[in-house]
Amino acid sequence: MGEVDPAFIQELEHRPKLAALEAQGIPQIDLSPIINSSTAASAIEDLVNQVHDACKNWGFFQVNNHGVPVEVREKMESAAKRFFDQPVEEKKKVRRDEENPFGYYDTERTKNVRDWKEVFDFKVEAPTLMPASSYESNDEHAIKYPNQWPHHPEELREASEEYVKEVLKLFYKLLELISLSLNLPSNRLEAFFSKDQTSLARINHYPPCPAPDLALGVGRHKDVGALTILAQDDVGGLEVKRKSDGEWIFVKPTPNSFIVNVGDIMTVWSNGKYEGAEHRAKVNSTRERFSIPIFFNPASYTVVEPLAELIDERNPAKYENYNWGEFLATSERNNFKKPDVENIEFNDFKKPHKLKLDDVISRVENVVI
Ligand SMILES: O=C(O)CCC(=O)C(=O)O
Ligand SMILES: [Fe+2]
Secondary structure (H helix, E strand, O other): OOOOOHHHOOOHHHOOOOOOOOOOOOOEEEOHHHHOOOOOHHHHHHHHHHHHHHHHHOOEEEEEOOOOOHHHHHHHHHHHHHHHOOOHHHHHHHEOOOOOOOEEEOOOEEOOEEOOOEEEEEEOOOOEEEOOOOOOOOOOOOEEEOOOOOOOOOOHHHHHHHHHHHHHHHHHHHHHHHHHHOOOOOOOOHHHHOOOEOOEEEEEEEOOOOOOOOOOOEEEEOOOOOEEEEEEOOOOOEEEEOOOOOOEEEOOOOOOOEEEEEOHHHHHHOOOOOOOOOEEEOOOOOOOEEEEEEEEOOEOOOEEOOOHHHOOOOOOOOOOOEEHHHHHHHHHHHHHHOOOOOOOOHHHHOOOOOOOHHHHHHHHHHHHO
């Protein structure tokens, strides 16, 4: 990546402050009650309440005692480092392109500004049934995309597959807790993921940056899927926009914990009870940083709409329904073929019936950029 190309430079108001604000961080949730089999019902109830408050007030929380074995995570992290330590020509052997949207990529933009990062993407379920780029609603053009695994390091595939298997178990536990926290049966959301899920795992590598005051590793955004589970290393850089006052709060790295956040699909399912928060990743001039998010998404043919149990006369649906595959096809086509335009985001794609101030602001920004 070398020196700072103007394409990486953030507008003045979006540049990061180098001193981090750590006060009153995201909620910490200890999942041991659901890992131990002999847990009292009251402990589960307490956990469900914590999940409810975290999803509602922050859209983000951190979990520990989550059941993912530390060795599995360490193996994943060391294979990831070995992959990115290689020369760029080697990494580009598995580059993502119009034929295959998964693999290595180093030119991603968020809100039309280059991110100071390189990524390696792979699907949780492979091959994944994804809509072809020209989407039709009864899509006969769905394509089964395989993952592209590099020859070097050889262990990346096995380490990744093992890692995903363990994080999936955590995901299903969180999904149960979230269902309960919305006063729904614990298995209410599971069916969305039982077949053809389009979940995506990503390894983010942020090299040291000569201008960490001007560029960002990932610019401000909300995740578009249902739920994200992210592992970050000990360097730190993730910041979450606190809902109560709009301040950017640094998420202090905690060894062996995971960061969980709500995405736009969950916002719609919950009819706006749980809304994800904007977040971004800062970079620094001395240390490279890694983070590994898994974006959990339903099957591409899912129609995303507020859950019927959560709407009634007093709580009418706040969102129109939309087809997840159509959203994916539109945003992916946009990112591959028209790199100079804004990436498609949820707010541009489907407008809630009732506009909230946030939506208005983000659309105004989209126009200005
Ligand atoms: O690196 C991080 O901490 C955040 C990454 C992120 O938000 C993303 O990849 O969507
Ligand atoms: Fe994100």
